Amino acid sequence: MSEKHLQTGDDLPANSGKLRLFAMRFCPYAERSVLVLNAKKLEYDLVFINLDHKPEWIFNFSPKGTVPALEYEAGKGIFDSNIINVYLDEKYPDIPLQSSDPLRRAQDKMLVEQFAGAQSAYYTAAFNAQALQPDMVENYHKGLGILQKEIEFRGTKFLHGDEPGLVDFTIWPFLERFEALPLLGKAEFTIDKSKYKVLTNYMEAMRNVPAIKAYALAPDTHAKFTESRIKGDANYNMLDSSAVCCMRPRKKKE
Template identity: 30%
Template sequence: MPTQQSFATGSACPELEAGTLRVYSMRFCPYAQRALLVLTYKNIPHEVVNINLKNKPEWFLQKNPLGRVPTLEKDDRIVYESAICCDYLDQVYPDNKLTPDDPYRQARDKMTVEVFSQFVSDFQKMMSSPPQEKPESLQKIKNNLCEFESSLTARQGAYFGGNAVQMLDFLLWPWFERILIFAKVVPLTFSLEDYPALCEWTKKMPECPAVQKCRLDPQQFLEFYKSTKAGAPDYDVPKTSQS
């Protein structure tokens, strides 16, 4: 993952050379990681500018009024929202195509992403809610994991894309990477071992070169998570000796 220092309120926007594709990112953001995975997999030349999402630069809000990453910029064109960015990249740079050609498979993948959005919301609630509120979120998470397990099994391959990594794999992977990190240090009250196909998928995905290049440093991520929970997110957590 990129390690450039993040730009905050009051900073000047770095000059963008004509013809250069820039992605505005944040080192620990799973949504930004989606776009970085696609860029890396498709070998698309690009530069990364990291954003302090708590104290966003004024110039960034002018480019993206929602103030979210990832945001793509090239010449006079700006694209934002992670799934839209990934789809845009796959169309503009058609080599190593990630989106299936079949309309039904495209629709099925988009439905899975919608279900996954709810899964992410429930997981975040479980991680931040008091103990008495956790059971409801946990049950929703388990229901979603059962759906993902069935979906993956039906695709008759190691990946959500079947026998090869496709867009859906990259759209889902960043959160599972984080779950695997959390599972080593925090009791999650659920285990991916209960979902054999999903568990095998989480072991297979790190074999993908793009995933290797965009992987999180667990220690860095946990330091960032701690700072976020304390109310002062450190977007510039230094590299560790393992980085």
């Protein structure tokens, strides 16, 4: 899989007949769908796009040009991570990722909703730090506290049960990125082990889930990408090995 992000003017790669996800390597919403595809052991192609110079064809799959978008049949798209993930779970039920109990599904959604405050505090801290207010830091820790309490209350390894489900994969991409904040000088966003023992144990278990291991990035990688974006020159291709160019070996003088 190439980590190169396609941009305006680039051709849409040929469809291989598999499901295809349009994503951006550092996008937490796209990661949600990648994790669900991985956990359900579905075959898929991944196409990364440059969000500052979007290829024209992304709008055929996602009307606002946002990622993720899923090409579920040749030329036909579904956009928005939550819509994609529920579709995948219902369309491919072999490995179910949601509870069969409607109340538990509602509780999962309420948890995601309550976590949203932490997410928006993260975005401000990471990308618009001058607008950061003390109540946002409070909201961040409030969100983490609610999450930790719920993990404790459910008493299972993951929120979904013995294995992670949609609720875990929806929240995880943000937890992964929260750990970049102290590296960006935002020490007040540290997820302290002494305060968040249950949560940090949960995060450790999540990091070891094969679906996550195959895609997760280290905090310093997220920090580097964030720094490039803040500077106004998002380095989308920083993981693309083909972008690292090699010097041609010089001809030996005879």
